[in-house]
């Protein structure tokens with residue numbers, strides 16, 4: 463469980479470290495991505511938004527595994543976004559990468575509604591105080607029968623938590 467109650471700062475040095483060493487210190491990284499992908503339907507058009515996408519490694523698994531999905535990926539690092547755009551150029555207009563600050567509220571309105579918000583190794587950047595409003599705002603932007611799966615930070619035993627499904631409410 464995340465007990466963080468203060469905002470941390472992510473800078474270009476953190477980006478460099480994560481891009482260089484992420485494969486070494488993230489356990490079961492591909493398994494986390496495949497588990498998230500496996501929760502989403504393969505067979506019909508689907509609008510996915512990834513929060514804090516980094517250089518686009520989960521994006522690639524989603525775009526390859528869900529051929530009818532389009533993906534809007536957001537991150538707070540221009541360096542990460544440039545890498546994601548370069549890494550995923552082959553997917554053309556199925557992929558879009560935008561700058562955002564996960565702490566802000568201004569990006570949390572989506573039209574048309576989103577079918578799935580996904581994230582991996584990133585939502586620990588939100589404080590405990592921020593999380594209820596954050597999940598409420600995501601919920602309000604979801605289409606019916608939609609979901610919010612997210613991979614947790616360094617949790618190899620239970621790598622993916624299924625945060626919510628609008629159809630259950």
Ligand SMILES: C[S@@+](CC[C@H](N)C(=O)[O-])C[C@H]1O[C@@H](n2cnc3c(N)ncnc32)[C@H](O)[C@@H]1O
Nearest residue numbers: 472514515516537538539562563564582583584
């Ligand atoms: C540990 S990396 C995970 C990246 C990616 N999700 C992955 O699985 O490889 C954390 C990501 O969160 C982004 N990030 C950190 N603080 C942020 C903020 N306030 N707003 C948006 N993105 C932020 C970083 O730029 C970085 O890409």
